[in-house]
Amino acid sequence: MELANTAYVILGLLHERPRSGYDIKQAADHSTRHFWAISYGQIYPELKRLTDEGFVEVEDASTGSRPRNVYRITELGAAALADWASDPTLAACELRDEMLLKVFFSDAVSSDEKLDLLQAMRARHEAVAANLRGLEGHVAGVHKAGHHMHLEVMRYGIGLHTWCADWCRDLERRLGGAD
Amino acid sequence: MELANTAYVILGLLHERPRSGYDIKQAADHSTRHFWAISYGQIYPELKRLTDEGFVEVEDASTGSRPRNVYRITELGAAALADWASDPTLAACELRDEMLLKVFFSDAVSSDEKLDLLQAMRARHEAVAANLRGLEGHVAGVHKAGHHMHLEVMRYGIGLHTWCADWCRDLERRLGGAD
DNA sequence: GACGACATGTAAAGAGTTACATGATTAT
């Protein structure tokens, strides 16, 4: 009865309020996506499993002939979530960044191409930071409902990607200026 | 004949100098691990594929009855690496951080547990930054051989994880002080 | 002699993405 991290994303989002699989995907795309992305291919099978194990309950909320299943976390589910969230066991943070990989090996390419790479990478981080800043206002509203950490983590993302963009800018300057 | 990113990690490391599968694993663990980890289960099959496709050449370097295959990048391989590295196409940077996920959902746990979580997360980032700082001196030596970007990316890692540790510290202070 | 580093490889399991398939409702 061990749950995967992806299950806890679902449980965590359902702890806020009942949601459909579709809603879970939307909510994840606007929040956890930046440090734990999930897809429909995981959500629907996982919801079935969580229902079978008693961590969530399903309620039919179909309108006319459009199906809609709304899931609600159970006490068992809330306990499992709290157990998981309160365990401070060290877990690695895994990063996979193809562009940084290219930068790492870019001694094999020309100075111009190196700069192009860094500029593209900076643009990416600026875009992510801007996107998160857009989300920030929305989260600040929900914030009042008691989800303080959602806002804090959103700002972590903004700060992190801003730092990355700054690093790119600084390296661009040093490569463009000195070389 | 499309290569996966993992293949480019191997190609990139072989571009520096010929290496065995074991050497590749060691080198990756001391460099790309922080933004692109690879395992033996990928390395050996991938080396076979790269050899079959002509991107690398294998040379027998066995000593006595201990087997050792040293791989060397070919011109075709170097061209493929340069092609890949010089393409600034936007690619997402994917992060999976279980501890941050817990922090995100930690409104469901007590203030004390929240602080424990943040302290553990800070310890993690401090450890990674310290580890990278230890590697930095080593990389600075190779640096002279023309691998400037290796050192830059190493410092990116140090800066990034230091930023993360600082963020944790700041949030700890605000949660511990005001609450 | 035992331990740690060197060395190669495979098989199975697990995690996650993508593409596909289907259809309803709402807004333009």
Next chain:
DNA sequence: ATAATCATGTAACTCTTTACATGTCGTC
């Protein structure tokens, strides 16, 4: 009408990790 959004789900595929299996060489 038609496009966008809402809505559910599966199957195939890809990528990656983990565990296993095997054996050598140098050093304490």
